[in-house]
Amino acid sequence: MGEKKEKEEMVVTAWKVSGEIDYNKLVEQFGTKHVTQDILDRMEKKAGFLHTQLRRRVFFSHRDIDWWLDTYDRGEPVGLYTGRGPSGPVHLGHLLPWFFTKHLQDVYDADLYFQMTDDEKFLLHDHLTLDETIGYTYDNALDLIAVGLDAEKTHIISDTDNIDHLYRIGLEVAKKVTYSTIKAVFGLNDSDNIGIIFYPAIQAVPCFIQSAREGRKVAVLIPAAIDQDPYWRMTRDVAERLGYYKPAQMHAKFLPGLGKGGKMSASQPETAIFTIDPPELAEEKIMGAFTGGQPTVREQREKGGNPEVCSIYAYYFFLLEEDDAKLVELENECRSGAMVCGDCKARLGKVVSSFLVDFQRKREKAKDRLEEYLIK
Template identity: 55%
Template sequence: MQKKKFVVTPWEVSGEIDYEKLIEEFGVEPITDKLLKRIKKHTKELHMFLRRKFFFSHRDFNHVLDSYERGQKFVLYTGRGPSGHTHLGHIIPWIFTKHLQDVFDAKLYFQMTDDEKFLIKPELTLEQTIGFTYDNALDVIALGFDPKKTKIFSNIEYAKTQYKMALQIAKHIPFSTAKAVFGFNSTSNIGIIFFPAMQAVPAFMAQLFEGQNERCLIPCAVDQEPYWRVARDVAPKLGLHKPAGIYCKFLPGLGQGGKMSASLPETCVYTTDSLEYAKKKVWNAFTGGRATVKEQREKGGIPEICSVYHWLYILFEKDDGKIKEIYRKCKNGEILCGEDKEILANYVNKFLSEHQRKREKAKDLLEKFMVRD
């Protein structure tokens, strides 16, 4: 089947994404079974995101492991563009980052790119954007990161530290490079043109700022990869290690196809949604079900296009046996969409109620995580 044209850039993700092709286009490496085996040596069990190839590609993760196996720790870096509430698509890389922090005992730098969001969203004020930084930080903290090993910072508030490093990076990024990688043009404002230097900073923080020789690994959705491409170009000019990356796919929304997007709020579940509202969204989800129960029983459903199945597969049904069974039953018409939705709704309900409880507690922990100047 001919896939439709797709676009993946830090500013836009659209179309039906061919991840194989993306690996080629972005020049990243696929996560091979050999690499998975090597990771498993360290993590005991492979994380579901790796087992199910939701984290599907990387750059230099093998180099990070080389150093690690020689006894050299590494640091983690991920982040969030705080322009609204957090939805489940956003937290996937954070869940994985938390896993990596646990098994590799790694420090984490978490950058809130409120400067970027302010610069590209005409309607956002500075105060609103910083507000989202603090709101979204609660979701990060609720996931259980170690406050002793995690720094969360707003670019706007942490500018004193970061600007100094960003200047050193920016000095080596000509406009032509930024233009080619990010598609800037004459209407781009001069703040957003500078921003790639700010986003590169935490990739070098341990080395440049804390004088440590630790490599940096960046777990994130693959659309952010162009930023690290630029950071990797600059690294040797500053005598620093290139950042490594490990990249995930996009969580589809509850609608038909495509990345979960805040522009279609009915197809997203936000961490701040009420349990009832989230349940309603699940019940309205697009599935691979047939027109009638009779037809479904006869022909079976199509889990490949079913958002409910995707969510169970990617995020909620951790038991490999059970997810296989759901797939099989769906294909054979042994299970109806309503039953699947109920399974998912229960998982979402459980996740949200726990997360929201932890999110409340996170308010007391904020100051342990946030660094300013």
């Protein structure tokens, strides 16, 4: 059942997301651009259809995507880069941009460098050992592979295990970035450890690694949630001085959690559906989720619910109902009161359950193919 909630202050930094997210305000604060109809038209034309995450503006903001598309159209080399902070199991919110990344890989036939920031997560969290974060790297890689990426064109990087691929370029970046800059961009202070101060240089590297390996300038696009923008703001500042292109970016919204507002959180397991959750557990979590419905069934029938603030609706919208007509139907049923929350949840539970069964099968198969996807 829905609850009235206090509006929390929005916080979106590289390392923290909380409060109610105002995406228009983020575009303004971060100085990014909205994804326009013109961009959607170009991407639709190339793909033959408009990907759900574009149609629904899940990827709502960008930097230089028009330039990246121009570069592609000129027949010049393009690449993709995204990543994951491996601090726990993967949830559906993490998968969201990965599905879109797979779409981009298919359409633009691009190599993807995928960074597992096991060093970052170790440096940030007192409770995590390096063995643990590296363990999550290879565990989370199974989820990535299950998304269906092309093994030939995907290069998974463990920062720690594959540092030999990263350190030289990382040093080049680090030499051009002062502590003052990092302090301002990431909100660090003097009592932070020297590892996390240096770390942004390592996160910059996959923007350039394909260019360095291929000995030519590759235009890189980073599809990722918008909280990671600070890293690439810094990277964009140094890119040209190092002889590389600035990376383009497309920024995704966050899949809302099943609890009250905000990002889905790995630290509150009941608010997230993890890819390794037993389907029954996922269904239970959904049955306990926060919705946009009325306090009682009678009120719901009379007044209808509000899909805009409903976490159940969000799952359909972001990920699990790709058919626009069916989504509208669902929305109408909710608003009119024809559908009550219990039924809606039970229905999503079935969808999620069947999604998980399928995904877990793919994830199991990925174990045999892990090696193929690791950077060589």
